[in-house]
Amino acid sequence: MTTIAWDGRTLAGDRRGNAGGMAYELGKLRRTADGRLLGFSGDIGVGMLMLDWLDRGGARPPQQDTDRWATVLEITPDGACWCHGRDSRWRIEQPFFAIGSGRDFALAAMALGRSAAEAVDLAARFDTGTGNGVDALALAEAPALRVAA
Template sequence: MTTIAYKDGVIAYDSRVTRGSLIDHDDYEKLIHRNGHQFLFAGCGADFPALMDEFFGVKASDKPLDANGLVVTNGRLCQIGRDAESGFWLDEVWMERSFAIGSGRDFALAAMDMGATAKEAVEAAAKRDAYTGGTIRTLVIDEGRANAKAAPAYVTD
């Protein structure tokens, strides 16, 4: 899966790709730019295009997807997904709170509760979650918040 964490205007995410219990890739760029929006996903990679399509109003199937993600759209951070009960859904993330998704979510949230940055939280998750690892990258989405916390600029390693 993966770990994606948000805190103080910064999203951090790992670069590990797994196939079952095997590591397939440890330096994969997971940030997807499409039509002026930025996407990051956790779950089954084959389901990511379907979620992006539904975000843009194109529905290809009714089958449940084994993925959810974050999208930066029009200055907002939103979580997206699709399940059997609700269909496609989009929920705005409260940018004044820490947030995380993916297999290392609980580790990342605990680390941020203890004062870690989003990047430090994903690094902490990578120590305990076998599906999180590789290069930890950041994306600054709210420069005002990030500068107040001395975060790196835009996309970094």
């Protein structure tokens, strides 16, 4: 599937796509004109539609069904992390977060102090849906990390 990770400063994602059991390379991250960072996991076609929708600031998300879906992380210029699912949007209150099939590996790596890019790279060692390199986008001005008490 993929791994997209946010460490509070940088959004990182792998470059592996999969169609019919064949792996290929593609980018899953985007920086919008207003400075937001976007990254998707899930069906490539739906993921690209979601990125386009968020980039345009549309009112209604693209149609998703149980067979074709995508999840998008949206990072606003102030560092807020939003997760967009099939029919909902919620704010992530944790200092780091990950989505996709390699998320557990990425979350463990970031909990141990690794960057988002390092976390995705580590996930690729163990998750067969993650690979083909890592892309990373940093916020223009990274906000201070919030540390949980």
